[in-house]
Amino acid sequence: MSIGTLVLLRHGESEWNASNQFTGWVDVHLTDKGIGEGKRAGKLLEEQGVLPDVVYTSLLRRAINTANIALDEADRHWIPVVRDWRLNERHYGKLQGLNKAQIRDEFGEEQFMAWRRSYDTPPPPIDAGSEYSQDGDVRYAGITVPATECLKDVVERMVPYWESTISKELLAGKNVLVAAHGNSLRAMVKHLDGMSDDSITGLNIPTGIPLRYDLDENLKPTNPGGTYLDPDAAAAGAAAVANQGSK
Numbered sequence: 001m002s003i004g005t006l007v008l009l010r011h012g013e014s015e016w017n018a019s020n021q022f023t024g025w026v027d028v029h030l031t032d033k034g035i036g037e038g039k040r041a042g043k044l045l046e047e048q049g050v051l052p053d054v055v056y057t058s059l060l061r062r063a064i065n066t067a068n069i070a071l072d073e074a075d076r077h078w079i080p081v082v083r084d085w086r087l088n089e090r091h092y093g094k095l096q097g098l099n100k101a102q103i104r105d106e107f108g109e110e111q112f113m114a115w116r117r118s119y120d121t122p123p124p125p126i127d128a129g130s131e132y133s134q135d136g137d138v139r140y141a142g143i144t145v146p147a148t149e150c151l152k153d154v155v156e157r158m159v160p161y162w163e164s165t166i167s168k169e170l171l172a173g174k175n176v177l178v179a180a181h182g183n184s185l186r187a188m189v190k191h192l193d194g195m196s197d198d199s200i201t202g203l204n205i206p207t208g209i210p211l212r213y214d215l216d217e218n219l220k221p222t223n224p225g226g227t228y229l230d231p232d233a234a235a236a237g238a239a240a241v242a243n244q245g246s247k
């Protein structure tokens with residue numbers, strides 16, 4: 001049996017992407033632009049014949065709604081869905097809700113970039129019970145909700161999940177759509193492409209553009225880095241993410 005195709009999809013633009021706020025586990029809505037990006041993602045899946053058999057999402061509405069919109073557009077709204085917190089965005093700790101440009105101004109470029117993109121420097125932890133903390137959220141009953149995470153923490157929660165679930169679907173020949181987030185997908189790409197802790201710091205994932213991975217029987221990409229279904233829009237989108245926080 002041949003290996004299924006993997007498609008990674010970062011959610012469309014969220015309200016806090018638009019207002020330049022650190023988001024993490026805060027459950028913000030898509031903007032109208034984000035909804036449009038979800039539709040376009042679905043069109044790309046359909047036009048390029050990359051039709052998922054199963055969809056995995058985080059527990060956050062920006063990823064859930066993007067997947068629903070894209071699948072509806074591609075006429076695959078009926079496929080089975082699995083949702084798991086391990087696909088959630090990286091928890092941004094005390095930075096959740098704060099403006100990226102203000103944090104950059106207050107703490108300087110180096111500290112700002114260490115919190116955003118270093119592999120193992122987590123932001124300061126969020127206070128339990130504060131406005132943007134998730135410690136009392138019923139959807140996370142039974143798990144220890146993080147107070148902050150660095151990318152390494154995301155890799156450590158995501159890879160065992162990948163190995164026990166998503167990779168098995170692919171090995172069984174199913175096409176899998178993973179609808180998730182900038183940093184949880186960076187963790188997945190790092191794992192798939194075997195990227196070093198240093199090289200992942202320079203990788204940014206644009207909103208709403210499907211990224212296809214063709215895998216061999218060892219789940220190694222035969223197209224390293226994956227293939228965006230709209231490469232020009234992806235390059236522009238990734239540059240915009242990289243520049244967030246700049247004036």
Ligand SMILES: O=C(O)[C@@H](CO)OP(=O)(O)O
Nearest residue numbers: 021022023024089116182
């Ligand atoms: O705020 C966040 O949760 C993420 C994704 O939007 O931001 P960044 O790209 O700065 O890691």
